[in-house]
Amino acid sequence: MQLDRIDRRILIKLQHNNRIANIDLAAEVGLSPPACLKRVKRLRDEGVIVGDKSLLNPELIGNKLTLIVSVEMDRDRGDIYQQFRKSVMQTPEVTQCYQISGSYDFMLIVCVADIQTYETFVERSLRSDFNIRKFHTAVCMRTVKFSTEYHFAE
Template sequence: MEIDRIDRRILVELQKCNRIPNIELAESVGLSAPACLKRVKRLREGGVIVNDVSIINPELAGNKMTLLVSVEMERDRADIYQIFRQSIMKAPEVSQCYQISGSYDFMLVVCVKDIQAYEGFVERVLHTDLNIRKFHTSVSLRTVKFSTEIDLSAHE
């Protein structure tokens, strides 16, 4: 799907706040309200806008720990990877999962209320998968930057 300069401006604004009224959005990108609404609808239907969500403060929701978990699988096989991906999709503690290159096969971002909750996750998900060779856990001490925004300035 082709996106032009105005589409990019719309996307930049929506990434800041997707609850902006259409009239304000249209004004900020220099369109009429109906034309803006039509473009936003096209961006959603075309899969450019994937979802509209509320980002919750994990600490206020009770999840005070963020852990980065690197996972190395026993063998480099597609079926093993698929089984692991399916188990991770079911684990509510995992907020992000990336299949990566390098020494490890997957990188997980795990958010839990405390170390006991993490131990429960490890026992339930990681220790039950016999195809995991090893995993390494790093505890996040502080969030320096967290953003869901995609930089669109390089495309102009």
């Protein structure tokens, strides 16, 4: 799908505030409200916009600990990777998962209340998976930047 200048402006505005009224969004991007609504619908229908979420402050809901976990699988096989991806999708402590290249196969972002909760996660999700060769955990000391917004190259 080709995104034109107006599509990109709509997406930038919606990334910043997806609760903006259509009439206000239309005015900010220079369209009539019906034309703007039609474009937003097309962006949703074509899968450019995949959802609308409320971003939560993890500390205020009790998830005070963020960990970055690198996972190396025992063997380089598609079925093993698929099984791991499926299990990660069912694991609420994992907020992000990336299949990566390099020394490790997956990078997980894990958010939990405390180290004991993380230990429970490790026993249940990592140590019980016999296809995992090893994993390495880094504890986040401070969040320097967190964004869900994507930049558009001009």
